[in-house]
Amino acid sequence: MSIGLFRQAVRNLSRSAGTLPSNGKSSSFRRLFQWLSPGIFVKRWLLTIYIGVLMTILGLAIWLKLTPIFLLFQLVDRIIEFLARVVPHYLSGPIVLGCGLFLVFWGHGRSLGEISKVLRPDGEQTLLDMLWDNRRLNRGPKIVAIGGGTGLSTLLRGLKLYSANLTAIVTVADDGGSSGRLRRDFGVLPPGDIRNCIAALADEEKLLTELFQYRFEAGDGLIGHSFGNLFLTAMSEITGDLERAVVASSKVLAIRGRVLPATLTDVSLWARLADGRTIEGESNIGKSNDQIVEIGCSPANPPALPAAIAAIQEADYIIMGPGSLYTSVISNLLVPEIAQAIAIREVPRIYVCNIMTQPGETTGYTVADHIESIDRACGQRLFDAVLVQKSPPSTDCLQYYAEENSYPVLLDRDDVKQLGRSIFAVNVMEEDPNNRYLRHNSRRLAKALIHFYRRAQDSSPHGNGKVTPLTRAKSAR
Template sequence: MKEFKWFYPGLKFKRWLFVIAIGIVLVGVGVAVVVSFQALSLVESLVIEFLGDLVGDLADLVHRTIGISLILGGVLVVLFGTRKMIDSILEAVVPESEDNLVELLYQKRYLKKGPKIVVVGGGTGLSTMLRGIKKFTNNITAIVTVADDGGSSGALREQLGILPPGDIRNCLVALADTEPLMEKLFQYRFNKGDELKGHSFGNLFIATMSEVLGDFEEGVKESSKVLAIKGQVLPSTLEDLRLSAKLKDGKIISGESQIPKVKGEIEKVFIEPADSEPLPEALTAIEDADLIVLGPGSLYTSILPNLLVKKLTTAIKKADASKLYVCNVMTQPGETDHYTASDHLQALYDHVGDQIVDYVLANSEEVDRKLIKKYAQEGAEPVKADLAKLKEQGVKVIHEPVINQSNLVRHNPDKLARVIMDLVIEEKNNYF
């Protein structure tokens, strides 16, 4: 029986249970003495006889003192035994340190009550943002593109017939509550071997889990448990999604990985099958959300593939939650050459209509000149925050410094998360 498992040898449980029992007995005896329980009168008489004339009229005081002392002693023994019992349990459950327990309680109590945030996109931009948001809430749903057909994800997609796991893997790792070694393991990319070279361990793990369970969605869910992620990561659809782009010169580019390689202005992107169905869990998360965030990430190959799943976009538009678009910091060669922030927003409008966004977050911090020169060699430049044009497009503009500048220009996860949480708080205050 389950209740007897606590008495298994080696648990260090029985000894402290015995100590607690002794304490309870002492408390009971003390109470009995105080209320003059007859069976204990012998103890009292012996003490009084020993003290002789010293007690005299103080018999009642001695009587009460003995009882109270026994009660206090019993309480102390119970507390000591309870403390030791808890320590022995924590030693087994959280062996590293008490700080880990505090962090665990914080996550379970505070983060569990955090706002419900849905993020939509893919690529490194989305995973960067998730690293910041998870410090404020556990109620995160990442809806991730499955249009990738290049690199390790593309190879697994073609060879195993599964959805590309790469963007999902990045989001899982970003939301993970695991040891740093586990993160390194999932992000490790093999650089040797004809079959393994170029593959990441995390991609192979998700692919293997999907094969074992016979279902990609279940494979992602079980991988989430292994990494103990905060929130959930969902593919935008379980369809074998293919992304293509039509350039302004009329040329059609097939394949997500091929679109940035072709030099030309994109007129629109489209998916096949066009009537791809979203996951019911994704629709539920959108309906219940406090805030829906689009991006950051590649506009045409990470964000729009999700929004082209029609029912997903319809759900976003109908949702009561405010919608925020996080604009990229730098333009992307082959996709958004010379785009301003309003150009990014207009591309969203052109594909899914003008009710998809309430707010646009644009970086206000100047990029270092050395980094501008470095990016210029690759054909990229800072995205200009043309605030007046953005306001003309019917959105509220959040203009804040939200970047890191080292060898690369990237969103700072903590700064970005703080802006997002401030927006959630502001929206709730306006509601009430």
């Protein structure tokens, strides 16, 4: 199969490349005074412009020896003197002052409105809203989220509402579906999970997700491929590797945050089962019908992407999951440098446990089993707390999942506490009444995780967010 057409399209798009939604109900009067609020860093420059215009006009008049400027001042003086005689100063002063301020604010309001139309033709956000969102998001914590699959993209979709300093570290061990075919045909790293994360972090998320998830139903060699996978594959061939492809794609698509592969090494997963068998490939591990006792990758100990290590070292907050335990979460931690970088960080570190067990991969697993599996695979402790779903799913939903041999992940509190982890139980689940599926709600999950982070910051005696025993005790309550 050839992707020359897509490569050319990506090249043309690259050349052309160079928040929270507003409710649109705020009044013009209120918005006027919002411009006077501290933190926007606009007022000083507007005032500088006005003073500069006046000084420019005055300097030009003096330079050209324009005598009419004297007459102009004299005329203004006589008008003011006349007004003072006819209208009392306590009336004329405020009137003139009000007229001047009205012209100033009206003029700059209209001009900024025109700028807003250029930046956001849809009119969903004013320039002021964009400035506020930009300032707020840029001040957000530096968050590193580690995982893959739909779980990580769901998490990012919510976190981008709280911070623009996001880094997603994504597994590149996928060998099934469109990603697996592209991996075999072109020798590129699987782009599927990265595609989902890029779409989740984009401002125009809905449209981009539909575009990236679109799968061709006709065409020689195109059937079954998603457009997003072809886009990233073409970018990889143009830029030289997946890392540069993701960076270039992020610029073209104007995403909020960064998406990084855990490694640029072509790795494949293997797992040893309780019956002694060894299975290879991410897609086969997910279908295993026996308990997984050991997991690894080939080649062993792949080098981490330096940018991923740097992101972890600079992070204020590290989140692992949600997602398939072995093939999405642990697969990233099989890169030793990533696991080691997380282990030495003294910042809030939390694992988001799955709501339901995954048939084959985690059948019969409890919350403690998930934690022990991560500890065993990495050989060290990487997180201090675990987020779990508080309330159980509905009966109808449980029956539907039971038919697929999937059940809620049991919270065994005593075992989790013996592992030295605090428990953060919160309702972050949503159910689809039509399709009868359940998953993490992106907004609720992000809100809960930000709440945990802020509480950890407040509980830290040094204000550095380190999760101390005191912090864990408070979180457990």
